Amino acid sequence: MQPIKFSNEERKEIVARIQTYFHEELEHQIGDIPAELLLNFFTDEIGAHYYNRGLYDAQAVLSKQLDQFTDAVYGLEQRPKQR
Template sequence: MTIELDKQVRTTAIASIQRYFDQNMEEPIGNVAAGGLLAFFVEEIGPAIYNQAVADVQERLQLRLSEIDLEVHEEEFAYWRKYDQASKGRR
């Protein structure tokens, strides 16, 4: 699966890369170079981050699924039990 950034996210990321270079490197980076660097990171490192996020979601969903019986469990054949308990209280 190809990871793609929408236009606004890409623009913001490029501006962030340029700001990083302005504040932390000896030379600034231009818009085209920052876009190329972003494309490299997205293609090279993006899948590792994406795969980790998918694994985290799978783990979280598995945990939730394992607890679902506790959340939605209904006692079976409880009709007479509630009347039996009520009649014990009246004696």
């Protein structure tokens, strides 16, 4: 698996959300560097769990779609005429 990477714009948005969370929920101010370090921790240590969950969810959707497709193909099957 390749490392999870965010664009600079995404990182700025996530850092801002971390800072907002700390301020609103914990009544604590957190600077850019601590928020970046927290983002790095979650990305490196926990991100794979979320990534894998997304893959499992996508696989389940794809499997369901494939079952429907298979059923549709069988529905097109023609039977030979009986003599």
